[in-house]
Amino acid sequence: MLDILVQDREGLTGPVKNVPIQVPTEDKITVRDLIVTRxxxxxxxGNHDVAVSAASRLDQRSAEQHAIRSFTENGLFVIVDDMQLTELDQLVDLHAESLVEFLRIIPLKGG
Known part of the structure; x- marks a missing residue:
């Protein structure tokens, strides 16, 4: 496994939250798998060894689907090493120094 630090941000000016994740040490990972891992x-x-109960698995699957839907509807941007990723099946080459950013877009109120 490869340890990577993901930067989460809501909007362009929101606070940054650093979240460690582990990805397979394979050369490349799809954007979909990166989102699911996050x-x-x-x-x-952040504890990747926690056993997930059956009820939690349903919540997890729902959360995964929501995040993937947000990405496809431009509510979530994924940026790796200053390059915006645009396709779920796009392959990403990650390394320990990769800068991975998840930018959640906040809709404007009233329109």
Whole structure:
């Protein structure tokens, strides 16, 4: 496994939250798998060894689907090493020094 630090941000000026995740040491990972890995890390509070109960798995699957839908509807941007990723099946070459950013877009109130 490869340890990577993901920077989460809401909007362009929101505070940055650094979240450690582990990705497979394979050369490349799809954007979809990167999003799912990030969601799982958030749900397990960064402890990747926590066993997930059946009820939690349903919540996890729902959270994964929500994050993927947000990405496809431009509510979530994924940026790796200053390059915006645009396709779920796009392959990403990650290394220990990669800068991975998840930028959640906040809709404007009233329109």
């Amino acid at each position: 969601v799982r890390a958030e749900l397990s509070d």
